[in-house]
Amino acid sequence: AVLPLAGPGPNHAVDDPFTASRAQWFRDARFGMFIHFGGYSQLEGEYQRSDGSTCQDAEWIMNKCKIPTADYERLVKSFNPAQFDAKAVVATAKAAGQKYIVITSKHHDGYAMWPTKVNKWNLRDHSAFDKKRDVLAELKAEADRQGIRFGLYYSTWDWHDPDARSTQNFARYKARMRAQLVELIDNYDPALLWFDGDWDTDNPPNPWTKQDGAELERFLKAKDPDLLINNRISKRAPGVKERRVVDGDFGTPEQTFPAAPIDGQLWESCMTIPSKWGFAKWDKNFKSATTLTRNLVDIASRSGNYLLNVGPDKLGRIPQPESDRLRAMGSWLAQHGDAVYGASVASWVADPAWGAVSRKGDKLYLSVYDWSNSLHLKVLEQFDVTGARVLNSPQTVTVTKAGDGYDVKPSGAKTNDVATVIELTVRGEQ
Ligand code: FHN
The missing domain is CATH 3.20.20.80 (Glycosidases)
Incomplete structure (x- = not known):
């Protein structure tokens, strides 16, 4: 056949x-x-x-x-x-x-x-x-x-x-x-x-x-x-x-x-x-x-x-x-x-030293393992941030343009010892 x-x-x-x-x-x-x-x-x-x-x-x-x-x-x-x-x-x-x-x-x-x-x-x-x-x-x-x-x-x-x-x-x-x-x-x-x-x-x-x-x-x-x-x-x-x-x-x-x-x-x-x-x-x-x-x-x-x-x-x-x-x-x-589920590489940003970033649709997920430095996100392809929150927490998040990307600052301490996840809603060129 x-x-x-x-x-x-x-x-x-x-x-x-x-x-x-x-x-x-x-x-x-x-x-x-x-x-x-x-x-x-x-x-x-x-x-x-x-x-x-x-x-x-x-x-x-x-x-x-x-x-x-x-x-x-x-x-x-x-x-x-x-x-x-x-x-x-x-x-x-x-x-x-x-x-x-x-x-x-x-x-x-x-x-x-x-x-x-x-x-x-x-x-x-x-x-x-x-x-x-x-x-x-x-x-x-x-x-x-x-x-x-x-x-x-x-x-x-x-x-x-x-x-x-x-x-x-x-x-x-x-x-x-x-x-x-x-x-x-x-x-x-x-x-x-x-x-x-x-x-x-x-x-x-x-x-x-x-x-x-x-x-x-x-x-x-x-x-x-x-x-x-x-x-x-x-x-x-x-x-x-x-x-x-x-x-x-x-x-x-x-x-x-x-x-x-x-x-x-x-x-x-x-x-x-x-x-x-x-x-x-x-x-x-x-x-x-x-x-x-x-x-x-x-x-x-x-x-x-x-x-x-x-x-x-x-x-x-x-x-x-x-x-x-x-x-x-x-x-x-x-x-x-x-x-994790349905998420993949977030190619708009560099891999951070403090954790990992994944992407699903218009969301970026910042999984933070290490809090010893401030959370800076180095941007490789420009995008705007239209929203931010901490998963499973009432904390607010401030996102400011800084140097080659964004500084991300939640209002409180880590919510989880394994990884705290900050969700950014983003709008890119594509
Ligand atoms: O020899 C096997 C090993 O026992 C195990 O099954 C793993 C699983 O990926 N694979 C082989 C080694 O590559």
Whole structure:
């Protein structure tokens, strides 16, 4: 079949109207929940070697601790996340102010979190879990019920399937991978597919080619034209840290975010709350709610999304320190969400040292973290200020022309320790 040039198909120009309309929900959402949950969760970050020593890792434990496949299979056989509660997970995302969820359907260990018919290496056929349950179906149904978009992570890299490492048999692996992706689309209707393991140049010898990525993207979008797909479906350009869009719809910086918007591209920064993605009982260095909230504000002010990860334990529960931080972010967002949702870069002003500025329509949102200096706004393109207020506060705000921009002075002290938000109504040339 000949695919049309416009419409469904690989489309990497974010300004293209087709991509822009498909991506509108994503651009407005700004904040999502990533969930790393898989066979590795059963090990909770620790592996006892036969010599009695302990090796620690998390979702990479099979690879990093060099666990023989048979031993890993034996350990995962007792995986029983009986306390996975989709309603509670989605409620936590809602309470955090997150607008979408992306859960690992298959990580690098190849273990499928749904009852795939492609192999037996999955949560239905290889676990101690209730055979009638399907965590992806439960989460999808609950996300629909609570009005949250649903996305699936899928690792193209696979440590379990021998054909994934074999140049000779790679076509067989590709066929199985396609079959699994068709199952995922048909059964769970994801709004977004999040690929990983991007066969980059760091992992030779790798049979996957850039052409394979482009073909897969075309195949998936022909099946569902509304799908959003991240850039890791294909090889990334070597050495490009920000993980810009080469293929797919959006770039994926990881554990970091860029200092400015990425060339008009859609992007989403994914990040952990402690250090690892999957649950590890020793992993306790949690970022503070203040840091996480400011990251979100900074990211929105650079036109990006923040996909913040949780790693459920072997019973399927989101760790308390993670849900505590998410709830704290949600309570800040409940009062200051205008600075984030649907907001993007405020290109009329320079990035300030005291916080971040985002823009939505005729409003600028000044999120102030640091009050040690006066609030000066350096103007790059002229605009008039026709109104000003402090969100969630009766304070008045004085805005005066000063030097290369405006001085902004609220009538009182900060209203919030994470960030106080001043809203300016502006009128520009355009
Ligand atoms: O190796 C994975 C890692 O476990 C995790 O899934 C992250 C999430 O973006 N991606 C990979 C590394 O780039």
